Amino acid sequence: MWGILRRSAVDGGGFSASSLRRTRFSLVSARSYAAGSKEMTVRDALNSAIDEEMSADPKVFVMGEEVGQYQGAYKITKGLLEKYGPERVYDTPITEAGFTGIGVGAAYAGLKPVVEFMTFNFSMQAIDHIINSAAKSNYMSAGQINVPIAFRGPNGAAAGVGAQHSQCYAAWYASVPGLKVLAPYSAEDARGLLKAAIRDPDPVVFLENELLYGESFPISEEALDSSFCLPIGKAKIEREGKDVTITTFSKMVGFALKAAEKLAEEGIGAEVINLRSIRPLDRATINASVRKTSRLVTVEEGFPQHGVCAEICASVVEESFSYLDAPVARIAGADVPMPYAANLERLALPQVEDIVRAAKRACYRSK
Amino acid sequence: MAIWFSRSRNIVFSLRHNLNLSGILIKRDYSPRPAFTNSQLSSKSVCLDSFTSLRHESTAVEKQLDLVQQSDEEDPQELNFPGGKVGYTSEMKFIPESSSLRVPCYRVLDEDGRIISNSDYIPVSEKLAVRMYEHMATLQVMDHIFYEAQRQGRISFFITAVGEEAINIASAAALSPDDVVLPQYREPGVLLWRGFTLQEFANQCFGNKADRGKGRQMPVHYGSNRHNFFTVSSPIATQLPQAAGVGYSLKMEKKNACAVTFIGDGGTSEGDFHAGLNFAAVMEAPVVFICRNNGWAISTHISEQFRSDGIVVKGQAYGIRSIRVDGNDALAVYSAVRSAREMAVKEQRPVLIEAMTYRVGHHSTSDDSTKYRAADEIQYWKMSRNPVNRFRKWVEDNGWWSEEDESKIRSNARKQILQAIQAAEKWDKPPLTELFSDVYDVKPKNLEEQELGLKELVEKQPQDYPPGFQI
Secondary structure (H helix, E strand, O other): OHHHHHHHHHHHOHHHHHHHHHHHHHHHHHOOOOOOOOEEEHHHHHHHHHHHHHHHOOOEEEEEOOOOOOOOOOOOOOOHHHHHOOOOEEEOOOOHHHHHHHHHHHHHOOOEEEEEOOOHHHHHHHHHHHHHHHHHHHHHOOOOOOOOOEEEEEOOOOOOOOHHHOOOOHHHHHOOOOOEEEOOOOHHHHHHHHHHHHHOOOOEEEEEOHHHOOOEEEOOHHHHOOOOOOOOOOOEEEEOOOOEEEEEOOHHHHHHHHHHHHHHHOOOOEEEEEOOEEEOOOHHHHHHHHHHHOOEEEEOOOOOOOOHHHHHHHHHHHHHHHHOOOOOEEEOOOOOOOOOOHHHHHHHOOOHHHHHHHHHHHOOOOO | OHHHHHHHHHHHHHHHHHHOOOOOOOOOOOOOOOOOOHHHHOOHHHHHHHHHHHHHHOOOOOOHHHHHHHHHHHOOOEEEEOOEEEEOOOOOOOOOOOOOOOOOOEOOEOOOOOEOOOOOOOOOOHHHHHHHHHHHHHHHHHHHHHHHHHHOOOOOOOOOOOOOHHHHHHHHHHOOOOOEEEOOOOOHHHHHHHOOOHHHHHHHHHOOOOOOOOOOOOOOOOOEHHHOEOOOOOOOOOHHHHHHHHHHHHHHOOOOOOEEEEEEOHHHHOHHHHHHHHHHHHHOOOEEEEEEEOOEEOOEEHHHOOOOOOOHHHHHHOOOEEEEEEOOOHHHHHHHHHHHHHHHHHHOOOEEEEEEOOOOOOOOOOOOHHHOOOHHHHHHHHHOOOHHHHHHHHHHHOOOOOHHHHHHHHHHHHHHHHHHHHHHHHOOOOOOHHHHOOOOOOOOHHHHHHHHHHHHHHHHOHHHOOOOOOO
16 A cells, blocks of 8 residues: 555655645654744645745856756746846746756856756766766866756656665765755755755755655744755754664654654653764764764665765764663665565665664664 | 659649749648648659649748759758758768868968968968068977976976967967967967967976966966967866857857867767867857867877768757868968857857868877887978978068078077976976966855864974975
């Protein structure tokens, strides 16, 4: 059933939103929000962020396949063409290498492009421009060439889209000095981090998630203000706890929160950290949390080897070794190209039960 | 079949003139009626019937008249497809893979440095000509001495532009200082023209603390934003779509400037060549693409690089105006680049220039080209087809240059470069702080910590570091 319901998420995006909303209400009441009655979907959050930044700075422009006339492959850039015209909302021919190169060149010359990849899987065709040009130019030119560019788009698994549309690129981009890599979860994250990314003078890789686009989150008045911005490099503690630290990012934050609910029923207080920023990684927050709980479970959707979790484990073992009461645990996607069949896909991705099991193991509550 | 066709064509023609239905078949807003099918056309009577019936729907567009009369000679009917109207033919004819005649090469000076009669060219004043020649000679001396320095082990690597001095200097002379240059790596002459000093070149090659590039890059990867010359980047052809982006930025800011980018014959095989040219055309960006077709991509000869007639023919495939020029003729290069630049800026369009030349030197100091090409081929181009000598003859014939001037410029350049090298070699390398700066706009905390950690380590264990190690 999970598989069938999952598939409908691709078309309407409604499934995840509606089922999770039931659990979300309980979380909302558990947290205290200032005037938290307003809600916003991640899609609208991203759209409003781009809109406001384009309005504030005439150098900001959007580029990508289908971003203009089609209103965006996932409707993130809806309405922008009408508002800002074809010069600032540019529909590109199909060549990731081409339009990424153009974006980098435009950034070299002082414009602020927001380049959309239909999915970061397609960014592979442009990765030389992102890494060898965008990431390294400031350093190689000794500060003469700045690249104030933002690359954004869906990253990681969607539902039933197979191997070439499901890979998570957080670890790939986060390993490169010169880039900043962000991964929002909630609508507030989406707004604040995308605004920060567009304003940032360095190249930023902004990893969204297709299944989160349709999800609604409560949003504060402060976050709705056009000057709102979140700091890059700061993680957010989504839920406090004293027994085990669970770190994760993007869609897995939702899973971790659900797992935390289940663990709470069994008397285990899990502290859920939403990384928000993969590079720079907020090692301070992570380590402070582990020093408090003494146990670490890190979760990611991507492949296990050389992943974001591996980096977090290394950081914690290096800096907080004597505080650990249990071995660090990593939960990642299966070490296989993503299969298409719904049941196999489910098995290839971390599920709430996996997080609960790992947390219990860390607390010596199970084998 | 052919006879019938010509008869029906004549009928169409005469009918059109008699009935004054100039645009009947070439209407712009033709959508409701489908185009004639072949079967319809094969019937003469249907033709006539259709004419009379369409008469009512004809919205003669005066502008189309030229089109109609022109296409009447070849294709009397036109078909409507996405992308516009296209004439049709029932003769199955493939466009040949190459035309019988290669695209001719534009040149102004003959091999003896004399202006070919009736040449089209933009005149060059004495002052400009002398300045161009001095720079070509300086570039030659610079290439020679730096190459030797590498051979002596004083620098790790070098790339010369021997044989391509005319392309380097004449193109730079034809541009305005506001034009943004995205080089490949064989265009130091452009930077030299714009005012980068010999000392600055030497500093970059030695990667010392005075290097504007802070010792971050291999030799010859110069860059200077003061001179609107982007830092050389090693991956081939990435500068092409980037140039389209720079052009787009200049267009949006309505600047009186264009982007100028260089590429070799080999680089045109990269995917970025296609993306860059296609995009620049679609975006109507002011970009001048200059391809230095020097015959060799390391050891790959152009016959193994492409099967087209060089690169100039590719321009039209992208809808880009193109020209083939004798890259060893400084006056031709100057005129072509100057005109291309004006077109790019005034008409807001990309232009492609293929400059034919020969790579006299090795690909780089890591290459020995005698291993894959004949030594006498290299000699021939070095001696008999030398662009510097050719331009010198013209400048001398005009009475603007003498033997004395020649020895003066060469000895001065030699002296300056040797001094620059000696100084650059002696100066310290960049301090430790430059290891961690410019990764980001503002140094992040983790790098600050690493820098501090490294400083402490150097202070604690000085024996592990060379004496006088600069922090």
